[in-house]
Amino acid sequence: MHILICGGTGCRASASETIQNNLQETLKIKGLEDEVQVVMTGCFGFCEKGPIVKILPDNTFYTEVKPEDAEEIIEEHIIKGRKVMRLLYTDPEKKEVVSDSKHMNFYKKQIRIALRNCGFINPENIDEYISRDGYAALGKCLTDMTPRLVIDEIKASGLRGRGGGGFPTGLKWEFASKNKADQKYVVCNADEGDPGAFMDRSILEGDPHSVLEAMAICAYTMGATKGVIYIRAEYPLAIQRLKVAIKQAREYGLLGNDILGSGFSFDVEMRYGAGAFVCGEETALIHSMEGLRGEPTVKPPFPAESGYNGKPTNVNNVETFANIPVIINKGAAWFNKIGTEKSAGTKVFALAGKINNVGLIEVPMGTTLREVIYEIGGGIKDGKKFKAVQTGGPSGGCLTEKHLDTPIDFDNLIAVGSMMGSGGMIVMDEDDCMVSMAKFYLDFTVEESCGKCTPCRVGNKRLYELLNKITEGKGTKEDLDLLRNLSTVIKDTSLCGLGQTSPNPVLSTIENFYDEYIAHVEDHKCPAGQCKALMQYVIDPELCVGCTLCARNCPVDCIAGERKEAHVIDAASCIKCGTCMDKCKFNAISIK
């Protein structure tokens, strides 16, 4: 029997390690530690319902487990064979208990390829990886396939870069293989920088060997002998898992000299980021590796021609790599059948925001936004109304109700004014202000801009200042024209992807939520009620009894009124702290 515990960040933060300890302790006490294995795995994805504990072989999926539940799970389920009903997932619509994740709406439409091992293996045990076809693809390439055949297979699969660019991976490998040099490099871009994104982190924490195997296969196709994983320093657990995996792979001769006796040598080293989102851009990443300032340089030349130390270098994203071994093992045709015509395979998304089932999902390309939000995501939280879904992080745009039936793929999302990005998907409801949202993303890109080119360095700052002005009620209609023109020019003239996409949140919200912008600049109102400066606290003279409680507690003394007479708030001095509303016992104060 196996007890699998989710080791993803959400569950860890909710004491899943303690659950693991408690389970192991209890098993020891019961003398069962040799018969029941407790394994901490990678992220199961159902973060909303974590901590997750799964029992094998009967596939019981326990949710919202607490450390004190450990004893009961052992007593009832392991020893007596009776499921602990209260820990099982209840479908909110059918109100039925679902014990196997295969039947849950959250999982039904998912096809987990990149995340295939997350939640199934102990990522610190190479044997468990191998037992699930791990390193079989590398073996197949080295013994049965020429580099050319491997490239053709990856091309035929239709795999496109999962880091945001969506460039055909096979083609990228082909370019790198064509350039001759005395030294070539394979680089894994693990600098996942989108705020809140954790797709790559989950893969690295839950299945690090998949990336190592893929890098070795890539190196084989292009004639590289050295690989580098550039990983952000903010991922200490992923770094730890990779170090263990590299060590184990070396011990098994799967990294290093003459791998599997094939004559092919390849080894990997790690480099750490230093807190710069821009270093996720491949040329900036390479310069950071070279010890220079992490600033992008103009392409061409592309890294395949001249990259790290001027040598041909292939840079791919973590999730892109994670797909490679499966494509080799199951074949390009199998992979290509999944997804849409131009976007084969699946995509991992970090589903977040005002949605019931927050978590990590992997769906075939072509799944519609509606399916993701309402079926997998379980609909909008607290029964509120859907307003928008933001995809692609700071590089992406907002889509509305009318876009919900868009099948998700690279080109469709671009066609409707957004982009896939690295897989962030944030759902918004009627209480989210779209202007504020655009401002939030610009705040991020202003902070992260490297400063090399004028449009991004100064332009984004000006975009932010305009948005801020608007959320403070000082914007004008002319400002909207300025926003549009400036956004267009920044996109048109920026040196790298950061500046070329940073205005997207602005452009897509102005396009899809123009009325909301108009409300801010002409009526000086925030329809969602989020922009504090545009809110007015008002005392209803009919309900106010003049108890003076609000006036006495106001930190800026802006409430006037005699005892037993209706009080009035001076809007000009009001700092909108909300104290008066909290104190009023007569519900006389509301926000307009």
Place this chain on the structure above:
Amino acid sequence: MEKMIKLIIDNKLVEVPEGTTILDAAKEIGVEIPTLCYMHLGDMGIEHKPGGCRICVVEVEGRRNLAPSCNSKCTEGMVVNTHNMRVLNARKTVLELMLSDHPFDCLVCAKSGNCDLQSIAIKLGVRELHYKGEQSTYKVDYSPSIIRDMDKCIMCRRCETMCNDVQTVGALSAVNRGFESVVAPAFEMDLEKSTCTYCGQCVAVCPTGALTEKDHTNQLIRDLADPKKIVVVQTAPAVRAALGEEFGLEPGTLVTGKMVAALRQLGFNSVFDTDFAADLTIMEEGTELLDRLKRHLDGDKDVKLPILTSCCPAWVNFFEHHFPCMKDIPSTARSPQQMFGPIAKNYLAKQMGIKREDMIVVSIMPCLAKKYECQRDEFKVDGDPDVNYSISTRELANLIKQANMDFLGLPEGEFDNPLGESTGAGVIFGTTGGVIEAAARTAYEVYTGKTLETVDFKALRGMEGIRSAKVDFDGLELNIGIAHGLGNARKLLEDIRDGKSQYHAIEIMACPGGCIGGGGQPLHHGDSSILKKRAAALYREDEGKAIRKSHENPYIIKLYEEFLGKPCSELSHKLLHTHYFDKSTDIEIE
């Protein structure tokens, strides 16, 4: 055979070699695409094209976004539009963004009228700034030679390239990120506390008023206006070859006579020539060279060879910071500017019957490091500097214009004596190879006892960064090395440090081209052919002189007879020689 490709730019067909950039291809057909951060000093092998300003963007049909023409290569069949409305809108908006983070100081800015940013703003017709907001602002950094006003920086990164890649000094680099990014010394320390050599090459290439020279014009005006002060001036050789450019003359026009006349009209009590002191330098340094050479040939193992020239203060600063272990290798002779000072304040002052404190010695220099050199403590006597301060060529030109002088209409003036007579050897000090050629002319005759048949040592001339030549001293083969640009100097120094150097004597100048390319010269705005023309002018003046060897200068001979005794005498050592300091641990971080 270069492969040729055809493309269309602004509806015109152009054929260029494969690999040509759009910017260069456009030039071929007379289409000028405006640029700002782009800098190409072809003859120096310096090409700076980070593609950061985004002013040179153009539309390439089929490409999603606009392309930076300075580093986008042409392809067969490419169709380019350089000035359509999409491009104009983008270019203007980008410029507006740059200006929105720039102080409106044009009226009082040192670069007004000579500023690349101002020129582009005028050209693109910016009338209104639509995007106003926060401006990045910094404390102004005043060093003895250079003023850093980073509020005006547009992050073109030219100074960074000059300082790191060309000069290999490494005092400037981009720090911080995004809107807060700025080019500064490490930890944003003051320039004076950093390894800066004051070579001024950053000032020479800065397109705005972010990097300018410390201006001594007002001090000069006050001193000249003061009837109680005796103000004498010395002029460097490189000034006369470039000053005319500020008045519309072709680069390479010699304006020696007019320069002297202008200085006299400004009100200097005496107008002398640094070239005189250059001859003096040859006497002292040449003697030192021969002395070391003789001891080396006699088998002395302790004598230091090669001997390095030491007339360039930026170069002196460079080895004091980076190669302090070798500070006993350069010549102990001071620079001509700093030899002139003590001679003026001792020998001349006595002749004029005045105290040294009552004489103000001003120098006109192509150099910004000279401003710093004046105030080095070892060049002061009881707090009174041997040379009070230095004025750059640019500052002099401005003062002449402010004094409403018709420079071009001035008569040809003559230098005063006894410190105004110079030989052709003194004149060529201003260009790379000139100092060592001047030294060779004297050293040859003193060593061999014979007269030189040809005074020109053409093998020592040229513009390559590192040159070497063997000079025949009547049987003794003298191995001579020359470097200009501190990056090249570093290479020669590393060879010396590693024991690989075969040279007997090395001439080093910090600025590309030598002093004619100094940080205080009229701005070349990226045209390095100007430097070649200035050098040619100095060789022309040399050829035109009756006396071309320093030891034949009659006033130099008189100076030794009447005052100094002989080269490297005790008095000569006291007044005309110096020593150097280990500055490698001098960096202060606050």
